[in-house]
Amino acid sequence: MLQKMSSVQPFQFEPEHEISEDENIEDVQYQINQNEDDRKVYEVRVGQNGWCLCGYCLPMLTGKESVCCKELQFFAVAVPDIPCITAHTSFEAVCLNRDVLWAALVSLHDRESADLSYRYASYRQFTWWMHVIRIRNIYSEPDGIYAGFEDVDIDYTEIDQAWRDW
Template identity: 40%
Template sequence: MFIKKVFLKEIVSKITSAVKHALIGSDTTASKSHLFVMESDSEEVAVGVNVNSYDGPLSYNYEPPRRERGQAELRGRVNGQMREIELWCEENRWRIGQVSWCLCGRCEAMLSAVESVCCREVDAYWSLVQNLDPPEDITSLTLHPGFEASCLNPFVLQIAYMDFRQEHGPLQASRPEQFRYTAYRQVVRWAYGILGRNIRKAIPSCVVSAIRRQFAEEGRGEGGRKEKPVCLGAKCRMREW
């Protein structure tokens, strides 16, 4: 009887031990399973980090921003345009001081080659005459009815100058100089439309002469002081000879 009890205790002890081992194994498995999930999560996080981490040089990573590139391209175009004007002036210095090149009969001798050009030589200006409806027998842009209305009328120029002043500030110039400068801008806008910044266009001699006569400095004769823009664009300044 005693042996049976001892034997039963051993069996119970073994069963208890087995149950404990089973529970511990279950916990361990669960723990391992939990660790695996965490490792899997951490791997996912690690993958996310790797996506945003440095992975070698990137395309265009060291290129200047778009705006800087645009400004550099604009400067390149402006410099190229100015160089073309300089080359043209060098080749046409013979025009200075005489009017054999004039086709409209209303140009005057100028002191620079860039101004020594006729309205009929520049398509943008002469097309204003050619596109008149109904057509008129006009030989010069200065005889176009729209020229006097938009470029020589002081009331129209006052309004145009107000618009200029609002955007760029007032000109440090006399009243006639303001009128002349605004008239130059008007004729360029009329011929070319809206220009980009620093894009300059020459103004024909006949047009410049008509504007100078209309808005001469008081007591200084026709044209007053000789101003020398005379390549005007969106932003220009008036210089004096």
């Protein structure tokens, strides 16, 4: 029996920054210097966990891995009342459930191969064909009008929209 998980929020990761035409060289250089400074700060954390704010972090092998969930702005704002992201009610379902992880891997495949592209289309068609009614029952529109299946716009994806909605 599936349970309704109203607190699950998709796309909870930080997108990679792409340099736009509007940014000038000084801004880019500042960002590079800032990233190097951040890297130095995090390298000091290697092998110990005195930097941990939630009390659940383990010493890591690299500075890049040595970040506490409480340092992530979206986490601190979204769920300030829980001690650690691992205590969130949806953590196990979203981050540990093998079926969810498999679905996430499928959606992140490399589209350069024809076989992968066909497989991607097949997965989307299968999902649309099998689960549209169940999805609409759980996430219904008040007026009952739905857009239907839409092809993915490579320049603008659901991830872009999720970040705009955040």
